Amino acid sequence: MVTLMPAGSGPEPHRHRHIAESFGTDPRQYDRARPAYPEAMIKRIVAASPGGDFLDVGCGTGIEGRQFRAVGATVLGVEPDPRMADHARGTGLPVEVATFETWEPAGRTFDAVVCGTAWHWIDPVAGAAKAARVLRPGGVLAPFGSIYQLPPAAARALAAAGRRVAPDSPLTPGDRSGGSMLEAYRALYDKAADGIRAAGGFGAAEVWRYDWTRVCTHDELLQIMATSGGLTALPDGQAQQVLTEVGAALGDPQGTLTLPYVTWGLTALKRDGHPAR
Secondary structure (H helix, E strand, C coil): CCCCCCCCCCCCHHHCHHHHCCHHHCHHHHHHHCCCCCHHHHHHHHHHCCCCEEEEECCCCCHHHHHHHHCCCEEEEEECCHHHHHHHHHCCCCEEECCCCCCCCCCCCEEEEEEECCHHHCCHHHHHHHHHHHEEEEEEEEEEEEEECCCHHHHHHHHHHHHHHCCCCCCCCCCCCCCCHHHHCHHHHHHHHHHHHHHCCECCCEEEEEEEEEEEEHHHHHHHHHCCHHHHCCCHHHHHHHHHHHHHHHCCCCCEEEEEEEEEEEEEEECCCCCCC
């Protein structure tokens, strides 16, 4: 749901910060189109945390921040895009504008550092080291993100349009019709676990997944796709051309489909007396 290429292939996402900062082009559409995360996952992270003070890294428009607040957490967001931050503030979430690597905690510490569908835009070692510095002993680091599987016809149209419209893009669309995207997305969290081990200060990272589905119209699917990094970073005309071709492959805009989703994530607990390297 973040990129339109198989996870783990091509350039490392965190080296393309301009793409990470392209999502704020239309924060209202982003907030409207992107789904909430599984409630069971939210409760799992809250249960793993020693307290209720949460730092939401790359909080975007505040989707997961609002979910954590709804179950009793106090949430502070950090977001590099001021447009996304402004939208999140409008929903009641306090947000400070900065990249996580350069953000200044000013002595504040937290029980949990969470990150919804954004940790791959952060250097995996520097991000884990920063998390270890701001977490209290026993605190939990929990990045997570959702990915969906396109219908085969839409996947073929996306791949063909992407190769033609933006052949040199680092996020050129890949073909999702082979059934592997839901599994391939795990690579981002294996990479995150590697970064946590390299940074030090944490126990073993536990990688997990939640499978779910979302029923939507064809038009709603195009709105979801419009918020993906492979398209938000393109000029408007090119992005719209891709979406028009995918829409033609889907047919009736009011037709419905069931999208399979997987939310991948991990939890790692900060060890007592072990700061990051």
